[in-house]
Amino acid sequence: MAKTINLQVKSDFVKYFKSGYPLINKDAIKNSEVLKVEGTIIDLFDDKNQFLAKGYYGTQNKGRGWVLTRNKQEEINQVFFQGKIKQALDYRKALFEDPETTAFRIFNGEGDGIGGLTIDYYDGYFVMSWYSEGIYRFKDYVIEALTNLVSFKGLYEKKRFDDKGTYIEDDDFVAGERANFPLVVKQNGIHFATYLNDGAMVGVFLDQRDVRKTIRDKYSEGKHVLNTFSYTGAFSVAAALGGASKTTSVDLANRSKPKTIEQFSVNGLDYAAHDIIVEDVFNYFKYAVRKQLKFGMVILDPPSFARSKKHTFSAGKDYPDLLKQAITITEKNGIIVASSNCSTFGMSKFKGFIEKAFKASGETYKILEEFSLPNDFKTIKEFKEGNYLKVAIIKKES
Structure with missing residues (x-):
C-alpha cells in the first residue's frame, strides 16, 4: 500500500465524523486534490490538526472512501x-x-x-x-x-x-x-435457483428473507396474488407455497419468465397453474383496470429507478402514484405489500407516501406490519442510509 495521506475535514463536517459517521464525502474534505491512488490509507484531521479517524480512499457514488477505525495507531492490514x-x-x-x-x-x-x-x-x-x-x-x-x-x-x-x-x-x-x-x-425452507457467475444479480434478493416468510406464513392462503416488478418470481413462489389460489408475476425483462418458471420448478410447484407475464408493469395496471381485475394481494417492490420505452420511475418521486394504481386493483380487505430499497428516504417518509396514496384514492387502510433489513444485513445507527429497506404490509379496509 502507498503511504498514508493526511486529509483536512471542513469544520462543518467534523461533528459527523466525531459522532461515528463512516462515509467520507467529497464535500467534507478541504484538500481532496491530494487523493490520487484508490486504496490509499487516509488519516482525517480537523482544522486544529486533531486526529479524527483513519480510512481508505475509494470512489463510490458521492463518497470518496470509508472510515475504518478511530484509533490512529491501528494498522489497516x-x-x-x-x-x-x-x-x-x-x-x-x-x-x-x-x-x-x-x-x-x-x-x-x-x-x-x-x-x-x-x-x-x-x-x-x-x-x-x-x-x-x-x-x-x-x-x-x-x-x-x-x-x-x-x-x-x-x-x-x-x-x-x-x-x-x-x-x-x-x-x-x-x-x-x-x-x-x-x-x-434455501431461505426459510423456500428454494431458490442462483447463478453466482451471471452478472451483478444472482437470482434472489437475500434482504427480503423475512418478508417472503411472512407472505408465505400469514397472508397468502386463498388469495390471487399479483407480484409486480417480479424479477425471478421469489415473492410469487412464497405466496404459492403459502396456499395462494393463483399468482400473477409481471416484469418487463424477457428473462424474467424462464427465471420465474425455474423458481417455481425447484420448489416442486406447477408453474403452468400461475400467470407469468412479460410486460411493462404500468401497462399491466391499465389492463387490469380495464378488465376490472381485482387481487387479494398486490406486491410492489420496484427498483429505486427504472426506465422503459414509455415510463420513467423514480421511487422518491413516483411511489405514491404507483401505490394509487395498486390500491385500485386490490380487493376490499385485501393486502398490499409495499416495498422500497431506495436509500434517499426513510420509513417515516415512506409511510407518508402510503398516507398520500390512500387519501388520494379515497380509501382507508391499516399498516399491519413493518420490516427493514434482516439481522444479517447489519447496520449502524450512525449511518441511516445503510438501513435502506422499507416494507409495509397494508390492509385496504374500504
Whole structure:
C-alpha cells in the first residue's frame, strides 16, 4: 500500500465524523486534490490538526472512501480485515446452524466495519462484492481472512465499479471449486435457483428473507396474488407455497419468465397453474383496470429507478402514484405489500407516501406490519442510509 495521506475535514463536517459517521464525502474534505491512488490509507484531521479517524480512499457514488477505525495507531492490514470478518461470522453463527436457510449475508459493509465490501454466503460458496476500486485493492487480505476462518467450496466476486459506477462483468470465479449452476439454496425452507457467475444479480434478493416468510406464513392462503416488478418470481413462489389460489408475476425483462418458471420448478410447484407475464408493469395496471381485475394481494417492490420505452420511475418521486394504481386493483380487505430499497428516504417518509396514496384514492387502510433489513444485513445507527429497506404490509379496509 502507498503511504498514508493526511486529509483536512471542513469544520462543518467534523461533528459527523466525531459522532461515528463512516462515509467520507467529497464535500467534507478541504484538500481532496491530494487523493490520487484508490486504496490509499487516509488519516482525517480537523482544522486544529486533531486526529479524527483513519480510512481508505475509494470512489463510490458521492463518497470518496470509508472510515475504518478511530484509533490512529491501528494498522489497516490483513490482521485488521481478519478481525472484522471473524466478528461478522460470529454474529451470524445461528444462521450457519439453520438447516432451513443456506443463503444469507455474512458481511454488510459499514455495518460490519468496512464500507464498500459485502460478502454473501450461498451453501458453501462465498460471493464478495466490491463497490470501489479502492476496496478492491484489499482483495488479498479478504481472501486470506476467509481462507483462515472458514471452509468454503469456492469464492466468487462482483466488481460493482467502473468509471460510471456500474457493474463490471467478468468471469466472477476467484478460488476453490466452481459451482454447478443453478446452485439451489434455501431461505426459510423456500428454494431458490442462483447463478453466482451471471452478472451483478444472482437470482434472489437475500434482504427480503423475512418478508417472503411472512407472505408465505400469514397472508397468502386463498388469495390471487399479483407480484409486480417480479424479477425471478421469489415473492410469487412464497405466496404459492403459502396456499395462494393463483399468482400473477409481471416484469418487463424477457428473462424474467424462464427465471420465474425455474423458481417455481425447484420448489416442486406447477408453474403452468400461475400467470407469468412479460410486460411493462404500468401497462399491466391499465389492463387490469380495464378488465376490472381485482387481487387479494398486490406486491410492489420496484427498483429505486427504472426506465422503459414509455415510463420513467423514480421511487422518491413516483411511489405514491404507483401505490394509487395498486390500491385500485386490490380487493376490499385485501393486502398490499409495499416495498422500497431506495436509500434517499426513510420509513417515516415512506409511510407518508402510503398516507398520500390512500387519501388520494379515497380509501382507508391499516399498516399491519413493518420490516427493514434482516439481522444479517447489519447496520449502524450512525449511518441511516445503510438501513435502506422499507416494507409495509397494508390492509385496504374500504
